[in-house]
Every structure is written in C-alpha cells, then in structure tokens.
Amino acid sequence: MSESQRSQLVAHDRDAAATAADAATADGTADVVILGAGPAGLVLGNLLQAGGIDCVVLERADRAHVQSRARAGYLAANTVRILEENGLAAGLRRNGQPHAVCEFRTEDGRFRLDYGSLGPCGPHTVYPQQELVTDLLTHYLDAGGRLSFETEALAVLDADGARPSVAVRTADGRQGHWQGRYVAGCDGRHGAARRSLPAGVVRHRRDHGVSWLGLLAEAPPSLDAVGYAVHRRGFAGHMARTPEVTRYYVQVERGEPAGAWSEQRIWDELALRMHAADYGPLRGGRIVQQSVVDLESDVLEPLRHGSLFLVGDAASLISPSAAKGANLAVLEAEILARALVDDLAHGDPAGLDRYSARCLDHIWRAQEFSHWMIQLLHSPPGPVGGETLFHDALRRSRLELLRTSRTHQQWFAEGYVGV
Numbered sequence: 001m002s003e004s005q006r007s008q009l010v011a012h013d014r015d016a017a018a019t020a021a022d023a024a025t026a027d028g029t030a031d032v033v034i035l036g037a038g039p040a041g042l043v044l045g046n047l048l049q050a051g052g053i054d055c056v057v058l059e060r061a062d063r064a065h066v067q068s069r070a071r072a073g074y075l076a077a078n079t080v081r082i083l084e085e086n087g088l089a090a091g092l093r094r095n096g097q098p099h100a101v102c103e104f105r106t107e108d109g110r111f112r113l114d115y116g117s118l119g120p121c122g123p124h125t126v127y128p129q130q131e132l133v134t135d136l137l138t139h140y141l142d143a144g145g146r147l148s149f150e151t152e153a154l155a156v157l158d159a160d161g162a163r164p165s166v167a168v169r170t171a172d173g174r175q176g177h178w179q180g181r182y183v184a185g186c187d188g189r190h191g192a193a194r195r196s197l198p199a200g201v202v203r204h205r206r207d208h209g210v211s212w213l214g215l216l217a218e219a220p221p222s223l224d225a226v227g228y229a230v231h232r233r234g235f236a237g238h239m240a241r242t243p244e245v246t247r248y249y250v251q252v253e254r255g256e257p258a259g260a261w262s263e264q265r266i267w268d269e270l271a272l273r274m275h276a277a278d279y280g281p282l283r284g285g286r287i288v289q290q291s292v293v294d295l296e297s298d299v300l301e302p303l304r305h306g307s308l309f310l311v312g313d314a315a316s317l318i319s320p321s322a323a324k325g326a327n328l329a330v331l332e333a334e335i336l337a338r339a340l341v342d343d344l345a346h347g348d349p350a351g352l353d354r355y356s357a358r359c360l361d362h363i364w365r366a367q368e369f370s371h372w373m374i375q376l377l378h379s380p381p382g383p384v385g386g387e388t389l390f391h392d393a394l395r396r397s398r399l400e401l402l403r404t405s406r407t408h409q410q411w412f413a414e415g416y417v418g419v
C-alpha cells in the first residue's frame with residue numbers, strides 16, 4: 001500500500017474474469033522488457049507486438065487483480081484515436097459513453113459548461129479503466145504476446161550498458177533475470193524503474209495538501225454531467241462510470257483513515273456539498289470502494305536513462321483532479337512504441353533520443369491544467385483567515401469568468417480534454 005494512499009476495499013466485487021494466468025517466468029530474454037501491465041505497459045506491449053518487436057510484459061500482480069482495479073474512466077479524444085488506430089477500441093466503441101458536460105455547483109448557484117462542443121478536442125469517452133485494461137490484456141495475449149503475471153521486478157540493472165537486465169522474483173519465491181536491449185518502466189510510482197534511477201535525476205514534486213475520499217458506488221449517476229461542487233465544508237465531485245456505477249469524491253482532512261466514514265455519513269455529506277436540496281437528490285447505493293487519495297504531483301526529469309524509459313505514472317504522477325493520468329500513460333506509450341519500432345526495426349534512434357523532451361512537454365501542460373483545477377476546487381489547507389479569504393475570492397472570480405466568458409470556456413475545454 002502506498003504511503004500516500006491509505007486504501008481500504010470495503011467490499012470489492014471482482015467481476016473481472018479471473019482466468020488462469022500464464023505461469024510466472026523468472027528468466028528470459030526479449031528486445032523490450034516492459035514492467036507493469038497497466039494502461040501504459042499494455043498499450044506499449046500491443047503496439048510493439050503489432051510492429052513485430054520482440055517484447056515481454058512482467059507484472060507483479062495476478063490477472064484477476066489487474067483486471068479489477070477500478071481507477072480512471074474519462075478518456076480523451078487522443079486516447080480514443082490511439083486505441084482506434086491500433087485496433088484496440090472494440091470494447092470502448094461498444095460500451096463507452098460520450099461525455100461532454102461539466103456542472104459546477106457553488107453557494108452562488110450552479111452553471112453547466114458544454115466543454116465537448118467548445119474546444120478542438122471534443123468530448124470525453126467514459127469507459128472504466130479496468131475494462132480498458134481487460135481489453136488490452138485480452139488483445140495482447142490473443143495476438144500471442146508474452147506476459148508473466150506474479151513476477152515482480154526488483155531492480156533494473158546495467159541500464160547504461162548495451163544489455164540491461166531486470167532482476168525479478170516470482171510469487172512462488174523464484175528469483176532470476178530478464179535480459180533485453182531496452183526496458184520500459186511502466187510500473188507506476190512505486191515500481192522498480194523509479195527505484196533503479198541513477199543519482200542526479202530531478203524529481204519535481206508538489207503536495208497540494210488536499211485529500212479526497214474516493215468512492216465507487218453501485219448507484220446510477222445522479223446527473224448527466226461531471227459534477228464539481230465547491231463548498232465551504234470542502235470539495236465534492238460526481239463522475240459517471242457506467243449506468244449502474246458512479247464515482248464520488250469528498251474532500252477530507254489530511255490523515256483521515258478511509259474507513260472512518262460510514263455510508264450514511266458519506267451520502268449525507270455528498271448531499272449537503274452538492275446542494276441536493278436545491279438541485280435534486282442523489283441516487284444512493286452500496287459503496288463498493290472507499291480509499292483516500294492525497295493530491296500529489298511529481299515529474300521526473302529526464303525520462304530516459306540509457307536503455308531505461310519511464311512511462312505513465314512511473315514518469316509523472318498527476319493528481320486525479322483533471323482526469324489526465326491514464327490519458328498521459330497511453331500517449332507516452334504510443335510515442336515510445338513508435339520510437340522503439342523505428343530503432344529496432346529500421347535502425348533509426350532519433351525518436352528514442354527525443355522521447356523524454358516530447359513527453360515532458362505534454363506532461364507539464366497536463367500538470368499546469370490539473371494544478372489550476374485544484375486551485376479552482378479547494379481552499380488552501382490551514383486556518384480560515386486572510387489568505388484563505390483572498391484565495392476564496394479569487395476562486396469565486398475564476399468560476400464567474402468560467403460561467404460568463406466564452407474565451408475562458410474554450411480555454412477550459414481545450415485543457416480539460418486535451419493531452
């Protein structure tokens with residue numbers, strides 16, 4: 001469990017098909033060794049496989065766990081494009097829902113913003129991350145892709161040399177090495193790739209001082225929009241996932257344990273902060289996941305160290321306030337896949353040389369927008385006083401601009417859906 005995410009699964013129904021995983025393999029070789037079977041690792045694996053590149057994915061968890069981890073849901077148009085262009089969008093086309101409207105609720109009233117029709121990027125597609133991961137996994141394995149579940153990367157060795165390797169340990173205790181020409185660190189913020197970086201890597205880091213209780217409710221969405229409620233008791237958010245499941249967020253005190261809130265208290269507080277008395281009741285249901293997320297961001301620089309490349313959350317952690325993390329992960333995986341194919345199949349290393357700079361450009365734009373969203377939705381932590389009041393007045397003014405100015409609305413639409 002991460003230091004910043006005190007997570008408690010209250011009652012997690014694993015509806016994902018828990019089919020038998022391939023036997024874990026402790027030793028082997030592949031041109032590209034991919035660490036982690038999240039969105040980044042699986043998009044990369046699929047694209048390399050399609051490009052005829054020899055690769056393997058090493059995943060610490062078992063298949064059932066990977067397919068049932070509910071996290072993101074709002075996919076940007078660019079993510080959908082990448083999936084479509086690579087034949088990975090069948091499930092998303094079948095079950096994904098277009099989503100184009102935000103509703104902001106404050107003590108001054110509410111307003112809706114049809115961002116999908118305003119910016120150059122169109123609407124989001126709502127498709128739960130665990131379903132996307134299941135699709136990517138199935139496609140990869142059906143195409144003959146190599147993947148070793150329950151195989152934890154311990155360290156990346158000799159990343160500066162011509163033959164880097166990954167030290168691994170399987171769930172049954174065997175240890176060994178996977179050797180490759182390149183290693184793609186797609187193993188998230190606490191993975192082996194980050195731990196193996198040489199001294200001198202810069203980690204830009206920001207703790208926003210704000211925590212959310214993230215909830216998954218077996219309840220139909222209560223409004224046909226993303227709901228952002230700005231309230232003196234703290235932020236509350238509403239995001240549809242499927243016609244039967246909705247994600248909610250409630251801002252909580254830093255350090256609050258995830259299990260401290262009863263279901264009744266959660267629904268009461270959500271109703272209060274979302275002004276349900278004025279705008280209609282929330283549709284209740286069983287809370288099936290309850291975890292605390294401390295809003296933190298970081299960016300590692302550079303994203304390449306010899307033969308090791310950082311991708312997705314391993315490269316940059318972004319707070320979930322603007323729904324960017326999975327979208328960045330998919331974009332970076334596409335950029336790296338193209339560069340690896342150019343290098344390994346055509347002997348052209350230029351894309352690999354540019355990988356870090358290209359991705360950092362996208363990452364910082366996303367970080368900037370996400371940071372702006374955090375300031376729009378929360379008061380700074382600390383006692384209510386001059387500085388808080390000043391921030392609150394700025395926030396009111398920003399919301400008013402967003403309500404009234406088409407220029408601001410267009411800027412928002414581009415930042416919200418663009419990656």
Ligand code: RFL
Binds near residue numbers: 041324
């Ligand atoms: P993942 O998904 O964390 O996958 C990493 C994989 O690596 C494995 N692993 C290892 N394998 C081998 N050896 C090791 N040593 C390993 N260590 C870890 C893990 O088991 C896992 O399978 O990273 P990836 O692929 O970079 O994808 C990133 C996204 O998952 C993440 O950014 C998003 O979920 C963020 N996010 C959202 N992003 C969006 O674009 N739109 C959203 O609507 C959205 N909502 C969210 C979110 C994140 C949230 N949380 C939990 C912080 C909502 C929430 C609540």
